[in-house]
Amino acid sequence: MLPVQNQVAVNVRDLVKQFGDFTALRNVSLAIKDNEFFTLLGPSGCGKTTLLRTIAGFEHQDEGEILLFGDSIAGLPANQRPVNTVFQNYALFPHMSVLENVMFGLEMLGSSKAEARPLAHEMLELVRLGEFAHRKPAQLSGGQAQRVALARALAPKPKVLLLDEPLSALDLKLRKAMQLELKALQRETGITFIFVTHDQEEALTMSDRIAVMSAGEIQQLGSPKDIYEHPDNVFVAGFIGETNLLPVSVDEITNGHAHCHLGGGHKVICSAVEGVAVGNDVHISVRPERLRMSAQPSDQQSLPGTVVETVYVGSDVQSYVQLNEGPLLTIRTQNSALGKQAIFALGTQTYVTMETGAARLLQD
Amino acid sequence: MEHSKGAAGAVTDTYAKERVWLLMPTWLMLSILVVIPVLIMLVYSFLTKEFRGGVIWEFTFAAYDQFFFDRGLFGDEPVKIEWTYISIYWRSIWQAGLATVLSLLLGFPTAYYIATRPQNSRAVWVFLITIPYWVNLLIRTVSMKFLLRENGPLNDFLLMIEVIDEPLRLINTALAVQLGLFYSYLPFMVLPIYASIERYNFTLSEAASDLYATKFATLTRVILPSIKPGVIAGCILVFVPSLGAFLAPDLLGGAKNFMIGSLIEEQFKGSAGNWPFGAAASMILLSMVLILLMVFSRQQKKAQPQGGQ
Ligand SMILES: Nc1ncnc2c1ncn2[C@@H]1O[C@H](COP(=O)(O)OP(=O)(O)O)[C@@H](O)[C@H]1O
Numbered sequence A: 001m002l003p004v005q006n007q008v009a010v011n012v013r014d015l016v017k018q019f020g021d022f023t024a025l026r027n028v029s030l031a032i033k034d035n036e037f038f039t040l041l042g043p044s045g046c047g048k049t050t051l052l053r054t055i056a057g058f059e060h061q062d063e064g065e066i067l068l069f070g071d072s073i074a075g076l077p078a079n080q081r082p083v084n085t086v087f088q089n090y091a092l093f094p095h096m097s098v099l100e101n102v103m104f105g106l107e108m109l110g111s112s113k114a115e116a117r118p119l120a121h122e123m124l125e126l127v128r129l130g131e132f133a134h135r136k137p138a139q140l141s142g143g144q145a146q147r148v149a150l151a152r153a154l155a156p157k158p159k160v161l162l163l164d165e166p167l168s169a170l171d172l173k174l175r176k177a178m179q180l181e182l183k184a185l186q187r188e189t190g191i192t193f194i195f196v197t198h199d200q201e202e203a204l205t206m207s208d209r210i211a212v213m214s215a216g217e218i219q220q221l222g223s224p225k226d227i228y229e230h231p232d233n234v235f236v237a238g239f240i241g242e243t244n245l246l247p248v249s250v251d252e253i254t255n256g257h258a259h260c261h262l263g264g265g266h267k268v269i270c271s272a273v274e275g276v277a278v279g280n281d282v283h284i285s286v287r288p289e290r291l292r293m294s295a296q297p298s299d300q301q302s303l304p305g306t307v308v309e310t311v312y313v314g315s316d317v318q319s320y321v322q323l324n325e326g327p328l329l330t331i332r333t334q335n336s337a338l339g340k341q342a343i344f345a346l347g348t349q350t351y352v353t354m355e356t357g358a359a360r361l362l363q364d
Numbered sequence B: 001m002e003h004s005k006g007a008a009g010a011v012t013d014t015y016a017k018e019r020v021w022l023l024m025p026t027w028l029m030l031s032i033l034v035v036i037p038v039l040i041m042l043v044y045s046f047l048t049k050e051f052r053g054g055v056i057w058e059f060t061f062a063a064y065d066q067f068f069f070d071r072g073l074f075g076d077e078p079v080k081i082e083w084t085y086i087s088i089y090w091r092s093i094w095q096a097g098l099a100t101v102l103s104l105l106l107g108f109p110t111a112y113y114i115a116t117r118p119q120n121s122r123a124v125w126v127f128l129i130t131i132p133y134w135v136n137l138l139i140r141t142v143s144m145k146f147l148l149r150e151n152g153p154l155n156d157f158l159l160m161i162e163v164i165d166e167p168l169r170l171i172n173t174a175l176a177v178q179l180g181l182f183y184s185y186l187p188f189m190v191l192p193i194y195a196s197i198e199r200y201n202f203t204l205s206e207a208a209s210d211l212y213a214t215k216f217a218t219l220t221r222v223i224l225p226s227i228k229p230g231v232i233a234g235c236i237l238v239f240v241p242s243l244g245a246f247l248a249p250d251l252l253g254g255a256k257n258f259m260i261g262s263l264i265e266e267q268f269k270g271s272a273g274n275w276p277f278g279a280a281a282s283m284i285l286l287s288m289v290l291i292l293l294m295v296f297s298r299q300q301k302k303a304q305p306q307g308g309q
């Protein structure tokens, strides 16, 4: 069965949540599509968990509403919402075996043990834990416990699965493997995933769409490519990946191009954006991998500077170039691209060129 | 005692030698204060009664015989069970069991309430629970007697608000004993349950509710199994002393509501006493409690996860 494309699974409208005087969510609005791998990304304390808990029904919003496939779920307590959660610390029932944990939701929905058992076994096979059915949670490794939590939440076939930083307790290698596994699981089951993380790399790898949050507000919503390549504001540009955030003044806007200058008078041209006018002091963002170094200027826009540091980081070489009387730039070059070409030595005079479209003008 | 689960054999105890010496004071205390007195009791229960309250060093089963049988087990006539003492024991078990159930019914919500208060106010609640217990048990039981007597404050109050027309006869009833026991040992129920609820991870309740469990199912399937050790500890701590209590039955129950504790106490008082019989009654009580504890600990072990592999 093909899922209906673009049907909205979870519609969050103007959600406000306060803890005393503190506002954890400020007018959050989101439309999460059915069958989507949706990620809430933001630094610790920005309100991701609060949003997830409000959808699950553990917290109650002060304003706004949440629609699940078009119906308001305001009046439904957590145990009547057809959504399931994978908790950050798994929250497996310690006195039950792995199998009993997975059977729990099915039994609570009215299945007999005899009906629930084969379904639970099926779920455990799906997360490749078939042999561990009779262990207690205390006898599992972190990765295994994680997969049990996943099987337990998936067993009742929820319409939406909420995952609160499910991978943050795992070591790097396991985390990478689980990222792919989760993504595959989402595709196989067709269930809408709302995934919470503070790890931008994880978000970029796994998501269909990402909502970047900060201080209880959505900063930007879009595909990973969108968010990485076209950040809307300084926060998003700074939070997603590495970037050069450079203060600029806008001198002139013509034909959709903004002519700006950096400190030290270096000129940069980039696409104009709404909300930025001539005379504004704003920022541009340039990804380190979209800057080139050369001994001679390659066009009029090459910026002269001095190499002040070179760091070898495995696949790449990262160079720091101090523009003459201007800002410091970080430049990332692939080792293979460098080829036989010598790495620029410290103190060398060099010219830095931006790829076309690399510089992005940002609202503050 | 219980050792860490599973790989106990694989772990080498760095301080194995020192441990022997470190445990010496404990062993010494246990043997002087527990093992030796119990052994003395055991020996006494098989000695012959002396008329002025002491014992004659002559081995006999007479005390146990007196407890269980009307006409001697060793006489010529047919054996006949003596019900007096068995029924005292039965009544005591009943009273203690009821006191345990009541304490659990009241103690559990109390403990739950305290454990779910903000961190800093919990200590205050625990303190309030324990305050009455800084007063000697005898004095508390006597004040209970004053409270319940015919023209005492409780009856006065009930008369005043016109719930009753004439004073209730509360003193010297099984109910009064029950109230006394319940009041004496309630904190022993509240505190261990409080401790285990405080350790309980409330995310588990959220997880249960997320998986469609009703409040009742969450309580019975998740919360209670998780805090079972605290509940069992509380029940044992209330049941065992209630079973052997003698202040409450003496002061509040009168002669009709005699319990094990009073029976044993009598045997060691003055020349009317019978030391071997008192010792035998104690040994029977001790055996009952031990069997009970063994059954509980067997169940506890069954509930725990088996070691690895
Ligand atoms: N129960 C609560 N009481 C008071 N403040 C809370 C509570 N839960 C969360 N907060 C606050 O709300 C903010 C957002 O928290 P949270 O949603 O957990 O952030 P995140 O998951 O993004 O790290 C934090 O500043 C946190 O301190």
Ligand SMILES: [Mg+2]
Binding pocket: A045, A048, A049, A050, A164, A165
């Ligand atoms: Mg969080």
